[in-house]
Amino acid sequence: MLGRTDFVKNILNYDMGYKFLKPIRGTPVFWQSVQKDLFAMVRQLGIPTWFCSFSSADMRWTHFMEAFMCADNIQINVDNLDWAQKCDLLKNNPVTAARMFDHRFHCFLKDVLMSPSQPIGKIIDYFYRVEFQQRGSAHTHCIFWIEDAPQLGINTDEEVIAFIDKYITCDLPPETDPLFEIVSSVQMHSKKHSKSCKKQHTKCRFNFPRPPSTKTFISKPIKNVVTKQNEEKPNSGPQQPESDMKKPSDETLAKQTMTKVKEALSNEHAAYETTDDLFKSIGINQSVFEKAYQLTSNKTSVVHKRNIKDVWVNQYNKDLLRCWNANMDLQFICDIYACVVYVISYISKAEREMGLLLKHTQNEINQNENLEAKQALNKLGSVFLHNREVSAQESVYRVTNEIKRRFTESNICSYRRQYCQNESSSQCHSEQNRSTKL
Ligand SMILES: [Zn+2]
Known part of the structure; x- marks a missing residue:
């Protein structure tokens, strides 16, 4: 089939050139x-x-x-x-x-x-x-x-x-x-953090030390909470008293609260016995913490019950x-x-890059009209075989x-x-x- 130039050319014209790799794992x-x-x-x-x-x-x-x-x-x-x-x-x-x-x-x-x-x-x-x-x-x-x-x-x-x-x-x-x-x-989690922690230009993309919480709660972005309240669903979870809190000042306040929590956790001199002690030291309580958490996150997530001694422990x-x-x-x-x-x-970064590389090669082939169709397939195959670690x-x-x-x-x-x-x-x-x- 590959001997038929028009057939192969057709495949390449429809960007199907690297799809023959579909059955190949990875x-x-x-x-x-x-x-x-x-x-x-x-x-x-x-x-x-x-x-x-x-x-x-x-x-x-x-x-x-x-x-x-x-x-x-x-x-x-x-x-x-x-x-x-x-x-x-x-x-x-x-x-x-x-x-x-x-x-x-x-x-x-x-x-x-x-x-x-x-x-x-x-x-x-x-x-x-x-x-x-x-x-x-x-x-x-x-x-x-x-x-x-x-x-x-x-x-x-x-x-x-x-x-x-x-x-x-x-x-x-x-x-x-x-x-x-x-x-x-x-x-x-290592207190020194790893290279991979800083990949997304944050101190730790895994969010360690994770904030303590006296109980597990579902954090929903405030916008969702407001919509749910408007719908008056009986099952929308615990009453959220913050119906009118989507103001910029509240968001700033929430960000400051979360920063204070992080700072208190990083302070090695302060030895807090309990989560409440830590919250008290920065003038908040569990309910304020939950509100602040929801205001500063943009996706629904579970915040687990976590004591002070567990802020470096990943859940299990x-x-x-x-x-x-x-x-x-x-x-x-x-x-x-x-x-x-x-x-x-x-997928490993190598595989993601491979996708880009194959696309790039495909584009190159499209631009080079003189390339024989069979040669083009050869080229794509060898890009894959020689560039994946x-x-x-x-x-x-x-x-x-x-x-x-x-x-x-x-x-x-x-x-x-x-x-x-x-x-x-x-x-x-x-x-x-x-x-x-x-
Ligand atoms: Zn880290």
Whole structure:
């Protein structure tokens, strides 16, 4: 087919030149199609409940190191390894590391998350994607649909908050608790912050230290709150006394209040016992804090109950963290669109740049009319193959996961089919769990 010049030329004329990369994992067009599949799942199953991330702690999980030592025929106690030795072992064993992560995550999913003890509720369905950080190790982003989970805008805020508080905590346990070691080692944000914290020209884009709060609340931008009050919905959550507060002066005041909270948190000399102590010291209380928070944010979000000692702790689920024993994140989904876009376009920078690069090459080809069509396709292919940095572990995933992807793909197809057939019906998925792994 590629021999037919007019056929290939036609493809290029319609900007389809790089679409042939669609079945190749990791290409921008591949992820575009995954995003559509995920939206189809949302359409079928409704709004998912949780967004979770689980990182790899290959230097911390001793059985990883033991497996590497076994492979390299090193016979010393794993506790006697220093950091550099561990790094070398990891570097020398990318295949073992990737396979063990994959296995660990599968066991975790099957034996913990989906277990009858239901650590985050009864999972109806899930979607997850494995990604690779700059340092080359894997982590997963997951979306879970939970049976009978309350939803924002349908249930009352109190019901949603009670549900969230049942599963999520920010608590740094007492030192006597075995969980203390895990939380303090993997869930605390570094007080020095990382390079990645400053990516968006802020001090910390993850907002650490996070403001303390005496209770969990749903922060809604004030505009939404006012609209809701006008509609006089009985379920619009706790009474918001700030109906007329969308004045510029209030916004300025709110910003000042939030800055004061941040400053009080950064003040190392002031040792506040409780959140109320901190609020008192700057002349506010919980309700003023909640108003200020809502006035200064522009999206709906959950602010978790957080004591003073927990302002550097990222929220977690106790059972999951105990089992996973590495950094995790668990969030109640407030905005499904943002969540899907985040999961899918949270592609490494290299992949995003690749999209631009391919587009650029396509434009170049369009301008150069003398280029043979076949040559043009060659050029696009080689741009992709030669410009994407892939870590050793990622390569292993790419190579070994192709097989797994193939059989899970049939599930996606069945979703697509349902999506087309049942557009008008909202309740149509089988009781059987269908999973999608990408
Ligand atoms: Zn930071």
